[in-house]
Amino acid sequence: MVSRPAKPITVALIDDYDVVLVGLAHMFDAYRDRVVVAEIDANEPLSDPIDVVMYDSFAQPESDHHEIRQLVANPRARQTVVYTWNFHPELIAYARGHGVRGYxxxxxxxxxxVAALEAVHAGEEVISEPPRRTQLSMALDWPGRREGITDRESEILALITQGKNNAEVAALTYLSPNTIKSYNRAIYRKIGVSSRTQAVVWGMSNGFTPDHHRIDHWLGGP
Known part of the structure; x- marks a missing residue:
């Protein structure tokens, strides 16, 4: 049983999408005595150390581990955790091998x-059980949720909007190409389009274009 720290831990939320960050921050509203969200918009400089950096992998190419390596190496980040639905063993092994303390x-x-973040802050390694597809917290949000798009469909549509083809989306999400095709059909039906080009245009107009500058800035880029 991890004892609670004497003061709230500071957590920086890292993601390219405003709606995802705001939804995640709202999860902590009832726990302000234990967690202080010190940073949402990383376009603003922050020099103070952060207890835990929480990297939300929404629509990130999870086979490209550059972000994880850089976050772990960042002197402002005392501990780094990954927040995700993708529990492929290769991803977990890579993250643990490169210093991520929470998956x-x-x-x-x-x-x-909150308890998991406190445990990581206390020096423990916390790896969640691989999730069954259950309803997420109502505090979370993601692009397209109001149109009935699920969290998983939203991440796939975000990758499509970035210009990824089916094979690339399948590789990045560790799903089969046929599964991606099934997701695509469901997405097209929900947003009322009939082609990939139309889906990309819809995505660009509805919050599926990432602000890569946000993560680049936090990692020390321009």
């Missing part, structure tokens, strides 16, 4: 997420 499931309720 946390997006299906965790807020109270368990």
């Amino acid at each position: 946390l499931s997006k299906t965790l309720p807020a109270r368990e997420l």
Whole structure:
């Protein structure tokens, strides 16, 4: 049983999408005595050390581990955790091997997420159980949610909007090409389009274009 720290831990939320960051930050609203969200918009410089950097892998190419390596190496980040639905063993092994102290499931309720962050802050390694597809916390948000797009569909549509083809999306998400095709059909039906080009245009107009500058800035880029 990890004892609670004497003062709230500071957490920086790292993601390219505003709606994802705001939704994640809202999960901590009832736990302000234990967690202080010190940074959402990383376009603003922050020199103070952060207890835990929480990297939300929404629509990130998870086979490209550059972001994880850089976050772990960043002197402002005392500990780094990954927040994701993708629990492929290769991804977990890579993250652990490069110093990530937490690999946390997006299906965790807020109270368990806060406890996991406190445990990481205390020096423990926390790896969530591989998630079953259950309803996420109502505090979370993602692009397209109001149109009935699920969290997984949203991440796939974000990759499509970035110009990834089916084979690339399958490789990045560790899903089969046929599974991606099934997701595509469901997405097209929900947003009322009939082609990939139309889906990209819809995505660009509805919050699926990432602000890569946000993560680049936090990692020390321009």
